[in-house]
Amino acid sequence: MIKVWKRFFRYMQVRNAIRHADRMKKLTGKQHFVIQVFNKIRVYDRSHINWLIAKKVLHPRLKNHYELTKICIYYTR
Numbered sequence: 001m002i003k004v005w006k007r008f009f010r011y012m013q014v015r016n017a018i019r020h021a022d023r024m025k026k027l028t029g030k031q032h033f034v035i036q037v038f039n040k041i042r043v044y045d046r047s048h049i050n051w052l053i054a055k056k057v058l059h060p061r062l063k064n065h066y067e068l069t070k071i072c073i074y075y076t077r
Helices: 002-028 046-054 065-071
Strands: 032-037 040-045
Touching (some): 002 032, 002 040
């Protein structure tokens, strides 16, 4: 029963992050990415991802757009 609640809670987090990314895309016009960082679902634009790469939170190979889209849960177009 606990697994069901955990899965449902994670589903709600992902769904809300996707909605937030779409809202931010309409507001700013930039592409946004939904990524899991340190077991948390986060929404970042490209400049914040580059900052995380510079701070060595994310792997340097994620500077490549193709590699980044492979690990993303969702990204706006």
